[in-house]
Amino acid sequence: MGVDSWEMYCQTPNWQRERMMAVNHFHDPGGQFEIAEVLLSEAIDDGDPGGMKLLSLLLNSGAKHPLELDMGLGKYHRPNRPGSIVFVSDQLPSEIQGVGPFHSIAWYIRPDVLQQRASRILGREAPAMDVLHSKSFRDDAIEVLLKRLLHQFESQPAAGARMTADDLVDDLIRRLLALTENQAPAPLGPRDRLRPASIQRTLEYLHANFSQDVSRDDLAQAAGVDPCHFTRLFRQTMGQTPSRYLSQVRIEHAKHLLRYGSSELTLNEISARCGFYNQSHMGREFRRQVGTTPNLYRVYS
Incomplete structure (x- = not known):
């Protein structure tokens, strides 16, 4: 049995529901990563890691109790609120248990690819990201980027029409590095960061206009915030300044x-x-x- 939406899944009788149904599953042509939209009626994992790091974003949940996880660093719970994120190690044994339904986006990346790309972005050996394996967290930038990456594969837009998958993956890795360096993926207050819709509009504007003279006021207008506060909000949301981010986009296109x-x-x-x-x-x-x-x-x- 297959379903193609959260609504259809919720209307399906319990006795017909399968434990796991992948609504959409895409492979990077280069074999470096995968992304999937999945529905789980039950989450169970008790064994060795599968050789891929996993970043999972919860979109919806009908579960009565939080998902219980242990990535080898102690047990913790992922709340059933949309936007909850877990980052699963490829090396530590994992234990996951919970009764859903859970609707999520799952991004898998080979650990050697993650390390290579992170080191290239930093220009030096990238640090381990173990601190992110020990708790559930929320991050608006990661939420937007995962949704955009899934949409990129679903829509398959014309070349150059939108942000490329590689751009989005690099942005995800930059954000994971920023959270790692901060040693705490705890969310900032709503007034200290850009909202998801503002992030999306800003990134789309940057990638559509990188060849032009992009000003702070242009970006603030795209985000819908006061120019006086835009740079601070962007940096606290994305982990770097708008000018540094724009320079990275330009260099990727030059390459x-x-x-x-x-x-x-x-x-x-x-x-x-x-x-x-x-x-x-x-x-x-x-x-x-x-x-x-x-x-x-x-x-x-």
């Missing part, structure tokens, strides 16, 4: 053009297409983020 674009494209043309002032500006940012020059990256990538 794409260097690797897959026409060899006749000059560095000046690439820098202009990616929103940099000139070739020198792009070169400085490229070396800072990637650790090499654009020319060498083009030759050896």
